[in-house]
Amino acid sequence: MTSVLYREIFEQPGAIARVLIESLPDVRALVHAVKSADVRYVALAARGTSDNAAIYAKYLLQILCGVPVMLTAPSVHTLYGTTVNYRNALVIGVSQSGAGEDICEVVSAARRAGALTAAITNTEGSKLAQTAEYLLPCRAGQEFAVAATKTYTTTLAIFALIASEWSGNAAFTAGLQDIPEVASSALSVSEPVTPALASTLFHAEKMLTVARGPHFATAIEASLKIAETSGTTTQAFSSADLLHGPIASVAGRTPCLLFAPSGKSAEGMDELATKLTERNARVIRLSPEPGADIPLVSPGDELLSPIVDILPAQLLAYYLTLARGLDPDNPRGLSKVTITR
DSSP: OOOHHHHHHHTHHHHHHHHHHHSHHHHHHHHHHHHHTTOOEEEEEEOHHHHHHHHHHHHHHHHHHOOOEEEOOTHHHHTTOOOOOOTTEEEEEEOSSSOOHHHHHHHHHHHHTTOEEEEEESOTTSHHHHHSSEEEEOOOOOOOSSSOSHHHHHHHHHHHHHHHHHHOOHHHHHHHHTHHHHHHHHHHHHTTTHHHHHHTTTTOSEEEEEEOGGGHHHHHHHHHHHHHHHOOEEEEEEHHHHHTTGGGGOOTTOEEEEEOOSSGGGGGHHHHHHHHHHTTOEEEEEESSTTOSEEOOOOSSGGGHHHHHHHHHHHHHHHHHHHTTOOTTSOTTOOSOOOOO
């Protein structure tokens, strides 16, 4: 029987296509409100995979829209009972289930402070959806696998829609419409190579995932997917941060997944690969360039790459889990919904 996780990985091109069409009116209503209000900055509240999606938004909205973006600390409200001044902010709560009490509390506090509030969730009747003024549904369909896949990429697609509508960048908007097709291609070209690569990694006690800029979200999410499904200790680094000291801890033969999509962030990856090779680490390149260990499919605009570059990493996590003799649909010690306060 086909794994639920495997099936949902391949449902993503269709889910992305659906959200780009069906959630566009909701995004336009939010952006209209943003432009009518005196919004000075964006604050994002999220946990886990949703928090990784928020990191993408942090880069995307600053680069395209020129607005400062911050990630909130939900425990400031729920553990410490602090009142935060969110005046002149757009506060977006991100939660696949919409059940996280701490995320709901951030949005609720922001709304009381007079901020514009929105919720990105796959559960339209959730507490988060009812707390925020504007609802942006992921429309991914029910996600049965414990490891999130299509809710992550549809969340990225919603953030891309927000950036598109807010910035009015025609080239970015045109490229976004092609993302479902690019996502299908990304799965097609990576599927043949990931099983064999995974079979050489099942023994690894530790792995690193590395990227920079908006692609750092991909590195962190890839790290999470590999860790939670295969049980492999995995750590994500910005390439800049890794060079600032932690590279000294990289032991010989440690697999290092370097995400190097076309664009500005790829410029320093060759230098990093050389330094890691000098330490006898195993460098695994994910790139659209010839000779990559896992080929990436470029969507044309670097800022759109994170939506599709996570797909090969999800496949690698799936096949690595199988190579270690584990069930990808039932990660040990995990449940689908984790509620924190």
